Amino acid sequence: MKEPSExxxxxxxxxxxxxxxxxxxxAVAIAFVAEVxxxxxxxxxxx
Amino acid sequence: MSGLDYAVLFSTLLAIALYGWWKTRADHDxxxxxxxxxxxxxxxxxxxxxxxxxxxxxxxxxxxxxYESGMGFVQNYFGLPFALIVVCAVFIxxxxxxxxxxxxxxLGQRFDQKTRLLGAFLFLVQRGLAAGITIYAPAIIxxxxxxxNLCLTILLAGLxxxxxxxxxxxxxxxxxxxxxMAVILAGMGVAFGMILYRLPSxxxxxxxxxxxxxxxxxNAVDFSFDFQKRYTFWxxxxxxxFLALSYFGTDQSQVxxxxxxxxxxxxxxxxxxNAVLKLPMQFFILxxxxxxxxxFQFEKPPLFFNQPAYEKASQTEQGGKLAALQTRYDxxxxxxxxxxxxxxxxxxTRSEPAIxxxxxxxxxxxxxxxxxxxxxxxxLKAVDPKLETGDADYVFISFVLNYLPHGIIGLLIAVIFCxxxxxxxxELNALGSTTVVxxxxxxxxxxxxxxxxxxxxxxxxxxxGGVAISFALFANLVENLIQAINILGSIFYGSILGIFxxxxxxxxxxxxxxxxxAITSQALVLVLFYTTKIGYLWYxxxxxxxxxxxxALFEKxxxxxxxxA
Numbered sequence: 001m002k003e004p005s006e007x008x009x010x011x012x013x014x015x016x017x018x019x020x021x022x023x024x025x026x027a028v029a030i031a032f033v034a035e036v037x038x039x040x041x042x043x044x045x046x047x
Numbered sequence: 048m049s050g051l052d053y054a055v056l057f058s059t060l061l062a063i064a065l066y067g068w069w070k071t072r073a074d075h076d077x078x079x080x081x082x083x084x085x086x087x088x089x090x091x092x093x094x095x096x097x098x099x100x101x102x103x104x105x106x107x108x109x110x111x112x113x114y115e116s117g118m119g120f121v122q123n124y125f126g127l128p129f130a131l132i133v134v135c136a137v138f139i140x141x142x143x144x145x146x147x148x149x150x151x152x153x154l155g156q157r158f159d160q161k162t163r164l165l166g167a168f169l170f171l172v173q174r175g176l177a178a179g180i181t182i183y184a185p186a187i188i189x190x191x192x193x194x195x196n197l198c199l200t201i202l203l204a205g206l207x208x209x210x211x212x213x214x215x216x217x218x219x220x221x222x223x224x225x226x227x228m229a230v231i232l233a234g235m236g237v238a239f240g241m242i243l244y245r246l247p248s249x250x251x252x253x254x255x256x257x258x259x260x261x262x263x264x265x266n267a268v269d270f271s272f273d274f275q276k277r278y279t280f281w282x283x284x285x286x287x288x289f290l291a292l293s294y295f296g297t298d299q300s301q302v303x304x305x306x307x308x309x310x311x312x313x314x315x316x317x318x319x320x321n322a323v324l325k326l327p328m329q330f331f332i333l334x335x336x337x338x339x340x341x342x343f344q345f346e347k348p349p350l351f352f353n354q355p356a357y358e359k360a361s362q363t364e365q366g367g368k369l370a371a372l373q374t375r376y377d378x379x380x381x382x383x384x385x386x387x388x389x390x391x392x393x394x395x396t397r398s399e400p401a402i403x404x405x406x407x408x409x410x411x412x413x414x415x416x417x418x419x420x421x422x423x424x425x426x427l428k429a430v431d432p433k434l435e436t437g438d439a440d441y442v443f444i445s446f447v448l449n450y451l452p453h454g455i456i457g458l459l460i461a462v463i464f465c466x467x468x469x470x471x472x473x474e475l476n477a478l479g480s481t482t483v484v485x486x487x488x489x490x491x492x493x494x495x496x497x498x499x500x501x502x503x504x505x506x507x508x509x510x511x512g513g514v515a516i517s518f519a520l521f522a523n524l525v526e527n528l529i530q531a532i533n534i535l536g537s538i539f540y541g542s543i544l545g546i547f548x549x550x551x552x553x554x555x556x557x558x559x560x561x562x563x564x565a566i567t568s569q570a571l572v573l574v575l576f577y578t579t580k581i582g583y584l585w586y587x588x589x590x591x592x593x594x595x596x597x598x599a600l601f602e603k604x605x606x607x608x609x610x611x612a
Contacts, residue, residue: 021315025132028322032128035326036280039121039267046260 055457064211067223071215077497080216081148081480083307087221092317095304098224102470103185103463111439113336118267119278121329126288131322135315138296143311149484150302157550159558167485173539178474179518185467191355201519208468209512212475213505220472221307227465234462241451242338247345254391255341261406264337277582286584289591293544299477339446344387350376350423352441360430368426376419383412479508537583541590542569549598556602564597
C-alpha cells in the first residue's frame with residue numbers, strides 16, 4: 001500500500017480497492033442507502 | 048457464576064492486558080506513547096475506533112432498549128457514515144499536515160491559546176465525567192445481579208485498564224482494543240446463536256421475527272417530523288450527523304485512535320470501516336434485544352428485571368401488594384402465551400383476518416402486562432424513592448445469567464468488561480494526552496525533555512484513572528446509561544464542533560469572536576437543557592449553528608470595531 005508523502009497529497013494517492021477517495025466515499029453512501037433500505041424493508045415486511 | 052465462568056472471565060481479561068503490556072514493554076518513546084507506532088494499521092484502527100465507541104453500556108443497555116421500545120434507537124446512528132466521510136475528507140488531512148497530537152492543538156494554531164484551552168477544557172469536563180460513567184455502568188449492574196461488592200467490581204474494571212493504559216499509552220490501547228473487539232463480536236455472535244437455540248423448536252426464525260414485527264418491536268425507521276420524539280430518521284440523520292461529526296472529528300479519545308500509526312490511508316480506511324459496519328452492528332445488537340423479547344414470550348420474564356431490588360422490596364410492608372401484582376402478572380402471561388400460539392397458528396394458515404385478530408389480542412395482553420409492570424415500579428418506588436425503576440439495562444444480562452450455559456456466561460461477562468475497558472482506555476489515554484499537550488507543556492513546563500513529558504503523561508493518565516474510578520465509586524444510577532452518555536455528549540459537542548467548523552470554513556473569523564460565540568452557545572444549550580424538553584440530539588445541531596452564526600456576527604460587528612480601534 002503506497003503511503004502519501006509531503007509531495008504527494010493524500011487525494012492523489014491511488015486508493016486500494018476503490019481507486020480514488022471520492023469513489024470510496026460514494027461506496028460508503030451507497031452502503032448507507034442499502035442498509036437503511038434493508039432496515040425499512042424489515043420494519044414494513046414483518047409489521 | 049461457576050468456576051468455569053470465572054476462569055473464562057479472568058483468563059480473557061488478563062490475557063488481553065498482558066498482551067498490551069508485552070507489545071509495549073520495551074518502548075519508551077514519547078511519540079509512540081502519545082501517537083502510537085507504525086505497527087498500527089487500518090484494521091487495528093478500525094476496530095480500535097469501534098471499540099472506543101462501543102462501551103459496556105452499548106451491550107447492556109441497547110438490547111434492553113430494543114426489548115422495551117423496539118429498534119428505533121438504530122436511527123441515532125444514521126448521520127454517522129456521512130459524518131465520517133466529512134472527517135476523512137476535511138479533518139484528517141489537516142490533522143496529518145499539521146502533525147498535531149491533540150485536536151485542540153489545531154485550534155491554537157488557527158485561532159489563539161484561549162480558544163485552544165476552551166476546546167480542551169470542554170473536552171476534559173465532558174470526557175472526564177463520561178469516563179466515570181463508563182466504569183460505573185457495568186459495575187452497578189453486575190454487582191446487583193451477581194452479588195459482587197460494587198466497589199470491588201468498579202476497582203476490577205478500573206484498575207486493569209489504568210495499569211496497561213498508563214504503562215503502554217496509545218500503542219497498548221490500540222492493540223488491546225483489537226482483541227477486545229474480537230472477544231465482543233464473538234461473544235455477541237454466540238449470544239445470538241444461543242437465543243435462537245433456546246426458542247421453542249416448533250417456532251421457525253421467520254415466525255419469531257414476524258411475531259416481533261406484529262408486537263411493534265421492529266420499527267427501525269420512523270420518517271415522521273416530530274421534534275419531541277427522541278429517535279426519528281430525521282433527528283438521527285441530522286442530529287446524529289452533528290453528534291458523530293463532533294465526536295469523531297473533535298473528541299480526542301477518537302482523534303487519537305485514528306491518528307495512531309501516522310498514515311493518512313490508515314486513518315481514512317479505519318474510519319470508513321466504521322462508516323460501513325457501525326449501522327449493521329448496532330442493528331444486530333438491537334436485534335438481539337428483540338430476540339430476547341421473543342424468547343420471553345414463551346418463557347415467563349421476571350416482573351421486574353432488577354431481581355435483587357424486587358426481592359428486597361418483597362420483604363417490606365409492600366410485599367403483599369407485590370405478591371398480588373405477581374399473581375395477576377402470572378395469569379395474564381399464561382393468557383398471553385395462548386395468544387402468541389394463536390398468532391403463530393394464524394400465520395401458518397396465512398389468514399389475514401385471523402392474523403389481525405390475534406395481533407390485536409396479543410397487543411392488548413402485552414399492554415396489560417406493561418400496566419402491571421408499571422404498577423410494580425410505582426410500588427417499588429414507594430418502598431425506596433431512590434430506586435431506579437427503569438430496568439431495561441438489566442434485561443440482557445438477566446437473560447445471560449439465567450438461561451445460558453456456564454462458560455458462555457463467563458464469556459459474556461468478559462464481553463461487558465472488555466467493552467468497558469476498551470472505552471475507558473481510550474478516554475484515559477486522551478485525557479492524559481490532552482492535559483499534557485494542551486495544558487502542562489504550554490502553561491507549566493514549556494521546555495522540558497521528552498523523558499519529562501513521558502513521565503508526566505503516565506502520571507496524568509494514572510491521575511485521570513483515579514478521577515474516573517472515584518467518580519464511579521460515588522455516582523448514582525441514572526435513567527438509562529447509554530442515554531446518559533449521549534445526553535452528556537450532546538450538551539457539549541455542539542459548541543466544540545462549532546469551533547472546529549468555524550476554524551475550517553469561516554476563514555475570516557478570529558479567536559476572540561469564536562471564543563465569545565462558543566461561551567454564549569454553551570450557556571444557551573445549558574439553559575435550554577434545564578428548561579425545555581427538546582430531544583437531546585438537537586442540542587448538537589443547535590450548539591453548532593449558534594457558534595457558527597454568532598462567531599461570524601461577532602467578527603463582523605464587535606470584534607471588527609475593536610480591531611479597527
